[in-house]
Amino acid sequence: MDRLVERISEKVSAAFAQAGYAAEYGDVSFSNRPDLCEFQCNGAMKAAKAARQAPIVIAQAVAERLQGESMFAQVDAAAPGFLNLKLAPEAYAEYLEQMRTAPRFGAWENPSPKKVVIDYGGPNVAKPLHIGHLRSAIIGESVKRIDRFCGDTVIGDIHLGDWGLQMGLIITETRARHPELPYFDPDFTGEYPAEPPFTLSELEEIYPAASAKSKVDEAFAAAAHDATFELQSGRRGYRALWQHIMNLSIADLKKNYANLDVSFDVWYGESDAQPYIAPMLEDLKAKGLATVSEDALVMEVAEEGDTKEMPPCILVKSDGATLYATSDLATMVQRMKDFQPDRILYVVDKRQSLHFEQVFRAARKSGIVPEQTELSFLGFGTMNGTDGKPFKTREGGVMRLETLISDITDFVHEKVRENQIVSEDETEATAKIIAMAALKYGDLQNQPGKDYIFDMGKFAAFEGNTGPYLLYTIVRIKSILSRYDGDPDVLPIQPPVGPEEKDLMLALSRFSDNLALAYRDNAPSTIAAYLYELSGAYNKFYHEVKILTEPDENRRAAYIALIRLTQRVLEQCIDLLGFSAPERM
Ligand code: ARG
Numbered sequence: 001m002d003r004l005v006e007r008i009s010e011k012v013s014a015a016f017a018q019a020g021y022a023a024e025y026g027d028v029s030f031s032n033r034p035d036l037c038e039f040q041c042n043g044a045m046k047a048a049k050a051a052r053q054a055p056i057v058i059a060q061a062v063a064e065r066l067q068g069e070s071m072f073a074q075v076d077a078a079a080p081g082f083l084n085l086k087l088a089p090e091a092y093a094e095y096l097e098q099m100r101t102a103p104r105f106g107a108w109e110n111p112s113p114k115k116v117v118i119d120y121g122g123p124n125v126a127k128p129l130h131i132g133h134l135r136s137a138i139i140g141e142s143v144k145r146i147d148r149f150c151g152d153t154v155i156g157d158i159h160l161g162d163w164g165l166q167m168g169l170i171i172t173e174t175r176a177r178h179p180e181l182p183y184f185d186p187d188f189t190g191e192y193p194a195e196p197p198f199t200l201s202e203l204e205e206i207y208p209a210a211s212a213k214s215k216v217d218e219a220f221a222a223a224a225h226d227a228t229f230e231l232q233s234g235r236r237g238y239r240a241l242w243q244h245i246m247n248l249s250i251a252d253l254k255k256n257y258a259n260l261d262v263s264f265d266v267w268y269g270e271s272d273a274q275p276y277i278a279p280m281l282e283d284l285k286a287k288g289l290a291t292v293s294e295d296a297l298v299m300e301v302a303e304e305g306d307t308k309e310m311p312p313c314i315l316v317k318s319d320g321a322t323l324y325a326t327s328d329l330a331t332m333v334q335r336m337k338d339f340q341p342d343r344i345l346y347v348v349d350k351r352q353s354l355h356f357e358q359v360f361r362a363a364r365k366s367g368i369v370p371e372q373t374e375l376s377f378l379g380f381g382t383m384n385g386t387d388g389k390p391f392k393t394r395e396g397g398v399m400r401l402e403t404l405i406s407d408i409t410d411f412v413h414e415k416v417r418e419n420q421i422v423s424e425d426e427t428e429a430t431a432k433i434i435a436m437a438a439l440k441y442g443d444l445q446n447q448p449g450k451d452y453i454f455d456m457g458k459f460a461a462f463e464g465n466t467g468p469y470l471l472y473t474i475v476r477i478k479s480i481l482s483r484y485d486g487d488p489d490v491l492p493i494q495p496p497v498g499p500e501e502k503d504l505m506l507a508l509s510r511f512s513d514n515l516a517l518a519y520r521d522n523a524p525s526t527i528a529a530y531l532y533e534l535s536g537a538y539n540k541f542y543h544e545v546k547i548l549t550e551p552d553e554n555r556r557a558a559y560i561a562l563i564r565l566t567q568r569v570l571e572q573c574i575d576l577l578g579f580s581a582p583e584r585m
Contacts, residue, residue, distance in 0.1 A: 001106030003516075004095050004509040005029060005039065008071065008085065012041050015065040021047045021058060028085065030510070037076070037084035038506055044081035055081020089495030092505045096493040099508070100565050104149065105572065108516035113151040117335050118144050120347035121257070121264060124161035125249040126170055126207050129256055129401040131391050131454075132349055135380045138443045140347035141262040141578045142524035143378065149576060150519045155339055158253075160269030162246060163327065166207060168228030170245060171238055172220060173210035174198065175227075183237035192237065196244035200252055203245065229321055232274070256401065261436065261578055273330035277322055280330050280368070281315060289366055290315055301361035313358045328359045332368050343374040345522065350379025350449060378522050381451035383443070391454050409435040412460050412468070422584050430582045434468050435460070437579040441467030444577050445528040462585075465532050470574060473535040474581040477567040480547055484560050491561035494554075500541040504562060507537035511569050515576075524577055531573045538566050 002010075005028050013026025025043030032040070044059035051058060059077035066075040066085075074086040099105045120140020123133050140156070148154045174197065175184050181197055182188045198206065214221040231238040250267065257263065281297065284290035290299045295318035302310040315326045335344060346356055356377040363369040385391045393399045413431035416422055422430045442459035446452045462468045481488050496502040510530065518526035547563065550556040571581060 001098060001102055001512075003108065003512045005513065007095070008039055008087070009041075011069060011071055012043070012062065012066065012083065012085075015062045015069075016043060016047070018065050019058070019061040021051060021062075026062075030513075031084070033084075036078075037074070037086050039085040039087065041083040041085065042081075044077075044083065048081065059083050089497070089502070092502065092509070093493050093495040095509055096505055096562075096565065099511070100493055100561070105511055105569060107512040108150065108519070110151040110519065113153065114147075114342040115153045115155075115339065116147055116343045116345060117155045117157055117339055117341045118147070118345045118347065119157050119159045120144070121158040121262070122161060122348060123158070123253055124164065124166060125253075125269070126166055126203055126245050127161075128204060128398075129253070130398050131383050131401065131404065134260075134401055134404070134439075135383060135443060135448075136347050136349070137257065137260055137262045138440050138578065139378065139380055139448050139524060141260075142440075142444055142527075142576060143345065143347065143522050145576050145578060146515070146518050146522075146524065146527065150515065155266060155341070156264045157266045157268055157335075158257075158264040159331070160250075160253075160267065160271075162269035163232065163271045163274065165224065165228050166211075167231055167242055167245065168224040168226070169210035169214060170203070170206050171227040171231065171241055172224040173206050173213070174241065176220075183241045185237065186235075188237060192240035196248055197241075198244075198248075200248045203248055229319075232322070259405065261580075268331075268334070270327045270331070273327050273334050276330040276333040277326055280333050281326075284315070284366055287366065294318065299362050299365070301358050301365065303361070310358065310361075311354075313362045325355065325359050325362070328355075329362055329366075329368060332359075332363050336369060336373070341373060343376065344369070345376045345378060347378045347380065347448075350381060353377060353379045376522070378448055380448040381446075384451055384453050386453055386455055388453065405435065405439070408439055408456055408460060411435075411456055412438065415460070415462070416585060419585070422582075426584070430585055433580060433582045434471060434585060437467030437471050437574070437581075439467070440577055440579050441470065441528060444524040445532075447523065447525050467579065468585070470531050470535050470570065471581045471585060473538055474567055474570050474574070475583070475585050476542065477538070477563050477570075478581075478583065481560065481564060481567070483548055486557070486560070488560045488564035491557045491564070493561050493565065494558035497555070497558075498545060500537075500544045501559075501562065504537045504541045504566065507534045508565060508569055510534075511573075518576075527573050527576050531570065531577070534566065534570060534573070538563070538570075 009026055009028040012028050013023040016026040017023040025047045026041060027043060028039050028041045030039060031037045044055040044062065047058050048055040056077060056079055059081045063075045063077040063083060066072060071088055071091045072085055073088045076084040078084050118140055120136045121133065122136055123129050144154050144156045178197060182192060210224065214224055227238065231242055281290060284299060290297050296314055297316035298312040298314050300312045313325045314323055316322055335341060348356070360375045363375065369375060383391050391399055409431050412435045413427060416427050416431050416434065438460040442454065445465065459466055460468060462472055496505050514526050514530040518524060545559060547559045550559060574580060
């Protein structure tokens with residue numbers, strides 16, 4: 001279904017053509033003077049030069065041809081050459097009725113759908129999930145939902161950090177504690193125990209302990225380094241221990257992400273890219289792209305015209321260890337083979353932008369990723385505390401994601417209980433839903449690249465530009481609809497009578513425009529801003545218009561049809577952002 005502005009542009013373009021000007025001047029946009037009109041066309045100003053006429057003369061000629069056009073209630077030519085357009089009430093009703101009955105509200109769809117891999121989440125196995133991973137999960141999930149809604153085939157890949165030094169640290173610390181375990185006996189040829197030698201909570205204690213030890217104990221650090229290398233070279237006992245770590249940690253991650261309503265299609269990790277590394281390096285060497293420099297294997301990625309320094313990609317260190325870049329390049333080899341995507345999008349902390357620039361260049365130069373496959377990096381900013389510094393616990397440590405979620409849920413729980421609208425046995429579930437909206441909307445209302453301040457009181461407020469406010473709007477509509485004695489879903493949209501009614505319709509009609517922009521820019525923030533705009537339009541309408549007590553039955557039905565559509569669009573938008581609304585709050 002075409003967008004409303006496209007539909008209007010078509011009429012205005014035809015009028016330009018009839019008046020003897022090029023049709024392309026008839027492009028219409030939303031008005032930036034909503035006090036004067038709802039739509040405007042600035043084409044007469046552009047046409048003036050070629051036509052050697054004053055813009056106002058052209059605007060008048062076009063306006064004249066649009067008089068009597070049933071789509072418009074009013075068409076004015078205004079100095080110096082604007083066309084100010086007001087839509088006829090019937091045109092709103094017609095468009096919204098189509099929207100109401102079309103699948104996915106007839107919104108913009110990608111005309112050539114793509115296959116996209118989105119790399120997001122990126123947690124590190126056996127290390128606690130922290131706030132840095134929260135943003136990737138929230139933004140990535142929303143971008144995935146937006147892309148999918150617009151028709152793309154999207155593969156969400158969590159890309160676990162499951163192959164790094166943390167594994168060597170855990171192995172070494174476990175060895176120090178339990179040297180008798182068969183994992184450490186190089187001569188052991190039997191089957192390793194099916195049960196892990198530690199519980200999840202022990203594992204969570206082992207990593208920080210080992211990490212701290214490695215900072216003060218050089219021998220320990222060296223041993224952890226060696227253990228990592230041996231693991232990566234395939235030492236049997238270490239692989240078995242690694243598998244235990246993976247099983248425990250992944251089960252826990254799945255629970256955490258389910259809690260966040262974030263889901264991945266594939267759970268690949270850096271370890272899955274390992275088999276691709278050796279052949280890839282051979283190929284790069286054979287092509288003369290990877291060269292030995294100071295005992296390390298590197299690939300130059302600097303290009304002529306670079307304005308900033310572009311260090312080479314280090315693929316293998318002098319001690320034989322491969323690096324982050326090696327793993328990301330090999331992952332691209334794997335993704336091209338498994339998925340042949342049209343696009344790979346990375347949702348990662350913007351402080352990693354240099355890394356991705358190097359890796360993208362290496363991928364292009366080597367042909368690992370062909371030109372037709374787009375590589376994009378969506379770098380996000382830091383979540384800061386109210387002191388403007390990176391978010392920390394009260395003790396100054398790194399805040400764990402679970403703690404943050406339970407803190408905000410408790411905070412909301414208290415409010416829900418105070419409000420006394422939700423029955424006691426529902427408060428907990430309701431608080432969880434609202435907390436998720438507070439957390440996710442608090443993040444997504446910002447452009448991804450910006451840093452933002454996490455302010456629980458502000459994010460969880462029921463008024464203002466917050467997630468709970470949006471939910472509250474939806475809940476209020478649900479409450480009205482539940483008191484209407486009829487089926488709201490069979491009622492057609494009718495021409496608006498009052499100004500608030502018309503403004504709400506105008507806001508609804510903009511869903512498609514905003515969706516297209518959000519898709520183009522990978523910007524959930526566009527959907528967030530639209531949600532706030534639409535909620536605002538609804539709330540004005542709600543304050544001005546008596547809905548259920550409207551005596552005229554037909555008018556009442558018109559209001560109900562309109563607010564039901566509003567509810568559906570609002571719910572669609574919050575779903576695109578990754579949260580949902582409760583029944584009551
Ligand atoms: N595990 C990494 C981290 O915690 C993020 C991974 C991002 N994705 C990637 N393909 N490098 O920083």
